[in-house]
Amino acid sequence: MIKKILLGILIGLFVVAGAFVTYILLSWDKIYDVPYPDLQVTADSTVIARGKYLVHGPAHCSNCHVSSFADMVSADQGKVTPLKGGAPFPLGPLGTMYIPNLTPDSNTGTGRYTDGQLFRMMRHVVKPDGTAALSVLMPFWNMADEDLVAVVSYLRSMEPVENQVKKSEWSFMGKAIRVFASSFHPVENPTPPSYAPPMAATVERGEYLARYVANCVGCHTRRDPMTFEALSPEYSGGFEFEPFPEFHKYIGEDPELWARSPNITPHPNSALSKFKTVEEWKARFRQGRIIKISPMHWGPFSRMTDQDLEALYIYLNSLEPVENDVTETVFKK
Numbered sequence: 001m002i003k004k005i006l007l008g009i010l011i012g013l014f015v016v017a018g019a020f021v022t023y024i025l026l027s028w029d030k031i032y033d034v035p036y037p038d039l040q041v042t043a044d045s046t047v048i049a050r051g052k053y054l055v056h057g058p059a060h061c062s063n064c065h066v067s068s069f070a071d072m073v074s075a076d077q078g079k080v081t082p083l084k085g086g087a088p089f090p091l092g093p094l095g096t097m098y099i100p101n102l103t104p105d106s107n108t109g110t111g112r113y114t115d116g117q118l119f120r121m122m123r124h125v126v127k128p129d130g131t132a133a134l135s136v137l138m139p140f141w142n143m144a145d146e147d148l149v150a151v152v153s154y155l156r157s158m159e160p161v162e163n164q165v166k167k168s169e170w171s172f173m174g175k176a177i178r179v180f181a182s183s184f185h186p187v188e189n190p191t192p193p194s195y196a197p198p199m200a201a202t203v204e205r206g207e208y209l210a211r212y213v214a215n216c217v218g219c220h221t222r223r224d225p226m227t228f229e230a231l232s233p234e235y236s237g238g239f240e241f242e243p244f245p246e247f248h249k250y251i252g253e254d255p256e257l258w259a260r261s262p263n264i265t266p267h268p269n270s271a272l273s274k275f276k277t278v279e280e281w282k283a284r285f286r287q288g289r290i291i292k293i294s295p296m297h298w299g300p301f302s303r304m305t306d307q308d309l310e311a312l313y314i315y316l317n318s319l320e321p322v323e324n325d326v327t328e329t330v331f332k333k
């Protein structure tokens, strides 16, 4: 009798585990039915120039959509490298993404996609193939219509470069996380404005940049390393970045060094409070990268206009101070 009950329980467990595995394998690359935003690209040179500023400056697409470690370094130093993709973007135990080619090449790049597919990617984090991307990396859903149009119009104006990029690889754990974590689900109901707050030193402009363009909030909030859900108040820092050993070796740094984002709320011991004046703040950004292994996109941010840097300073200083003394931004586990 007992043997039979145990056998029954065992069979039951196998059935549940089998159903779980089947469910993950069938739904991790789900195709989402999300509408295409009703926006049109233009060949207007003022709009394209605005897009270029965003892509190589605050929105820092240029620092990620690179082909190699050499490109990563030169893009960060300010050289305009073709956004032809191909570089790996490791996600630890979840797998490795490969950076897509954003040039308008018709075999391997965005020439394969309609404008609608590109707008939808930015507004809903749904890739052209209909699967979801990782929203904390590209939080552009509330970018204003005019900025979205500017970015996609600029992408369309770039020189096409043929470069076939590998498909991203996900471990079973990565697939399971994709099914359950909201960071891997589309943003269904964004609330974007038609126009961006004018480029001026205002709290409104600073918040727009920090949340939906430059992603200060994505990195300066402590997050779960698997699901990327926020674990601390926004902007209070503490997000830990796993080393990328091959890249660290390439730039001659210790492959075991981790980075941690500091607190950028106006608490007396935060990294923000080190900057007593907006002039000191701007000077720090103009200086660019100091810590070679830092994941922060110092190069593109160093190219922001004075007004945009001032807006960020004013906005961050308007936040509620949160106590979180992040002393070590580079460390070993």
Ligand code: HEC
Pocket: 054, 055, 059, 060, 061, 062, 064, 065, 089, 097, 098, 099, 100, 101, 102, 118, 121, 122, 127, 128, 129, 132, 133, 134, 137, 138, 140, 151, 168
């Ligand atoms: C932090 C790095 C990062 C930044 C910044 C970034 N991207 Fe991406 N992008 C990625 C990764 C990684 C993928 C692939 C995601 C995946 O496979 O799930 C991707 C995918 C895409 C895709 C889908 C392409 C395809 O072929 O599937 C588009 C379009 C795109 N990004 C545009 C942009 C634009 C435009 C910007 C700037 C406004 C930008 N990205 C900024 C990392 C980044």
Ligand code: HEC
Pocket: 210, 214, 215, 216, 217, 218, 219, 220, 241, 259, 260, 261, 262, 264, 271, 272, 284, 290, 291, 294, 295, 296, 297, 301, 312, 329
């Ligand atoms: C990809 C992640 C990432 C993004 C995006 C990011 N940061 Fe950082 N930031 C870090 C990390 C990690 C550090 C610590 C290492 C360093 O100083 O470079 C840091 C450091 C800083 C510092 C301290 C610099 C110093 O010299 O002490 C400030 C200030 C800062 N970030 C502000 C910002 C602002 C403002 C934004 C948005 C415009 C932003 N960060 C976007 C990850 C990021």
